[in-house]
Amino acid sequence: MDDVFSVHDNLETVLQDPSEEPCVIPLQCLRDITNNFSGDRELGRGGFGVVYKGVLPNEKIVAVKNLLSMSLCQERQFENEVDSLMRVRHKNIVRFVGYCCETQHKYTTYNGINVFVEMPKRLLCFEYMTSGSLDKYISEESCGLDWNECYKIIKGICGGLHYLHNECEINGSVIHLDLKPKNILLDDNMMPKIADFGLARLFSDKKTQTCATSLVGSKGYMALEYMWESIISPIADIYSLCVIIIEIITGHKYGPSGTETYCRDFVESILLEKCSEENGMA
Incomplete structure (x- = not known):
């Protein structure tokens, strides 16, 4: 439980202090603040995936970008975006709060054989822009x-x-x-x-x-x-x-x-x- 509060504290600190480095965010934390990526939290969607509204314990809001399909090309795009965002700080650049890069294993049947399949989860977290695009x-x-x-x-x-x-x-x-x-x-x-x-x-x-x-x-x-x-x-x-x-x-x-x-x-x-x-x- 302390770890959860620590992650929330980190997110709040990054939001409040532009000099703070974006942090690594556990997938479970992003599930919690988006109500498990529920439809009523959806802000928009496109070919890249879906953006959700995330609500922190202190009522601060963030935008969580969930990349749904991770081909090799999209994996590179995710890495490229993180690399770029980690380097920029400006009032006219959206504030990058953190990222999630986890791989889950799902037990399923493939060609009649029971196997564990790797499921990469890639998400980005930003400050919430109230007026949209x-x-x-x-x-x-x-x-x-x-x-x-x-x-x-x-x-x-x-x-x-x-x-x-x-x-x-x-x-x-x-x-x-x-x-x-x-x-x-x-x-x-x-x-x-x-x-x-x-x-x-x-x-x-x-x-x-x-x-x-x-x-x-x-x-x-x-x-x-x-x-x-x-x-x-x-x-x-x-x-x-x-x-x-x-x-x-x-x-x-x-x-x-x-x-x-x-x-x-x-x-x-x-x-x-x-x-x-x-x-x-x-």
Whole structure:
């Protein structure tokens, strides 16, 4: 029982003190604070798995990301995300609280033979962002934000990205490679924080670009030199940032019709629409 309280104390300390290192969290602890990963605690889901709300004994809330399927590729992605998050500390980067990396053994029947099967459990724990993701504030009708809020969000994203590219404590830079509104989280003051570092790449202080062996990311937010030539550099994130800024300012999500292939098509369609509106008012 004392061990359980100790883990809770560690989580609370990491949440309160940004200088504290993220901690290892036992699977049972994460089961306890998410009510055994119950459906009513679910915050969202995607191809990676499910995110749950975790409630600590002191009523502090955390977000628990449960990676459901662990192929070799996803195992590497988990390790990559932990490696990246352990290195970054910034007000515009989501606070990483800790991780769970356990392997359970389940007794089952396989091809008529009773065997113990290894079941890897990989989870990540973050500060809880009360206002959700930026994605839900951008719509075709109106982004629902006034200019001051838009400016604050854009400035915050820029600050977080500048830190990753130029100021993080690894004597190099972190290239996010999957910057998009769904990966920008907002706190109760609408302060933006960059999240989801599963695809991030770490560069040494002398490295400026590299070539990808496989193309990963989100269509519409990937820089053209990355899509066409597999070149990874900080410019890839800047391209994504520009698309996000256009979305925030116009209130249109990228590819509102779902037919646009590249950002240029999206920008041109928005400009044509705005020109038509102005001509109609003239």
